[in-house]
Amino acid sequence: MIINKIIIRNFRSYYGDNTFEFKDGLTLIIGDNGDGKTTFFEALEWLFNTSQTEDKTERVLSAKRKKELLDNETDSVRVVMYFKSEGDSDKIVEKSLDFTRDGDSIIPSNYQFNGYDCIGSERIMRSGKQMLDSCFDTYMRRYCLFKGENNLNVFEDEKALNTLVEKFSDIRDFDSFVLLTDNLEITSDKAYKKELKSDDKISKLAKTYEMLQIEIMTKIREVKSDLERQESVASDYQVRIEDLERNQEASERYQEIKSRINSLTDRKRRLEQQSTENYNLRLLDDEWILCAFPGILREFQVKAAALARTKRKLNKEYITQQARLKGKQEAYEELTILSNGATALPWDLPDLQTMQEMIDEHICKVCGSPAPEGSDAYNFMVRKLEDYKRHLEAQKKENE
Known part of the structure; x- marks a missing residue:
């Protein structure tokens, strides 16, 4: 049940x-x-x-x-x-x-x-x-109804245990099985000896089987010994498994901390990459969100151009000073100012702001020649600036 x-x-x-x-x-x-x-x-x-x-x-x-x-x-x-x-x-x-x-x-x-x-x-x-x-079973229930040990009383009633064995166990048949086994063993031994005496061939086979039996018994003992060793090893592994289970929480916390360290390392790498980027150029090159606010964008472009001029000027002055200290007259002559004192262009310009800067300062910073207002050079730069603006407008519409 x-x-x-x-x-x-x-x-x-x-x-x-x-x-x-x-x-x-x-x-x-x-x-x-x-x-x-x-x-x-x-x-x-x-x-x-x-x-x-x-x-x-x-x-x-x-x-x-x-x-x-x-x-x-x-x-x-x-x-x-x-x-x-x-x-x-x-x-x-x-x-x-x-x-x-x-x-x-x-x-x-x-x-x-x-x-x-x-x-x-x-x-x-x-x-x-x-x-x-x-x-x-009603009789079995007598000893199983949770208080049946009071009725069992095997320590004081000699018949109680015998009653249980007779009712619930097959051990009462054990003696008859033992007797039957003894009789079979005696009978088989007699037949075995009889055959040994009557047949030499069978006798030789019997000796062979006896040797085989000894060999098999030896192997059985070896297997039992090996099983005992394996049980000992299994017991050791069981202890180790229990230790691993006890340390599982620590292992999970270690993996969690390791994952957090990897995440922070990746974040550090991304931040290092971002710190090397020129965001002043990125804001314009990628047509960032400021492009949706033309007034703010123009003001930002003017300030960025002014900052670029100042940076170039300071860079030029630093190189000039270093050239003077080292006595490199050639470097000083290459970095001298243009005809009207304007700051020279970097190698990868002009762009829109730089062209406007050349018009405002009345000088061509590509060749270094002055361009007074009304001159052919001045009018040429104005036309090129208008053409550049129209090109940018057409490109913007095409992208849209």
């Missing part, structure tokens, strides 16, 4: 419905004094008691529920067990009893003790007593 679930309703200290579901393996019921451990087994004992056709005692009713009962109100005490017999369908056995308050008295009624065979979704009703007797 395998118990799957037990429901206890209003039985002594169990108030209302209380459900206990059991899984495979050993089940332990623990709790402090007064938590209901003993009452749990007494409820099962009440359910398993098939010797009484009815049990209408008021003592099984929950004291709390009895106190709450109103006049003419009815409630029930119920114990239900869901179980499965070996190689059989699911079964249910249920014992219940109704109680009604009549003034200061509690009147029991409607005692039921039913069993059910569950075949698919269908339940076939049977007698609860007959079902328990067929699934749980």
Whole structure:
């Protein structure tokens, strides 16, 4: 019998419905004094008691529920067990009893003790007593009803243990098997010796088999010894596995920290790459979000151009100073200012801002020649700037 679930309703200290579901393996019921451990087994004992056709005692009713009962109100005490017999369908056995308050008295009624065979979704009703007797032997139940050790008393009653062995064990047949084995051994030994005497060939074979038997027994001993070693090794591995399980949390924390370190390392690498970028150029080259605000963009472009001029001027002055210190007159002559004192262009310009700068300063910074306002050189730069603007506008529309 395998118990799957037990429901206890209003039985002594169990108030209302209380459900206990059991899984495979050993089940332990623990709790402090007064938590209901003993009452749990007494409820099962009440359910398993098939010797009484009815049990209408008021003592099984929950004291709390009895106190709450109103006049003419009815409630029930119920114990239900869901179980499965070996190689059989699911079964249910249920014992219940109704109680009604009549003034200061509690009147029991409607005692039921039913069993059910569950075949698919269908339940076939049977007698609860007959079902328990067929699934749980009455004699065996005497020693298994949770308080059966009081009846067993194997330490004081010499016959108690013999009774259990005779009822539940096949050990009583052991002597007959031993006797039969001895007789077979004697008979086989006689036949063996007889054949040895009557046939030399068989005698030689017997000696060969004896040697083979000794060899096999030696191998068996070696295998047993090897098994013992393997058990020792397995025990060591078990200890190591337990150590690994205990260290699992530390390993998981290590992996988490390692992952965070890798993440921070990747972030550091990205930040280092970003720190080498020229964002002043990126804002313009990538047509960044400032392009949606022309006024802010123009102001930014003017300031960026002014900053570029200042940077080039400071760079030129630094190189000039270094050239003077080193006495490199050629470097000084190459970095001299243009005809009207304007700052020379870098090698990869002009762009839109630089062309506007040349017009404003009246000098061509490509060849270094002056370009006064109204001169051919000045008018040429103005036309080139207009052409450049129209080219950029056409390119912008094409991109859109």
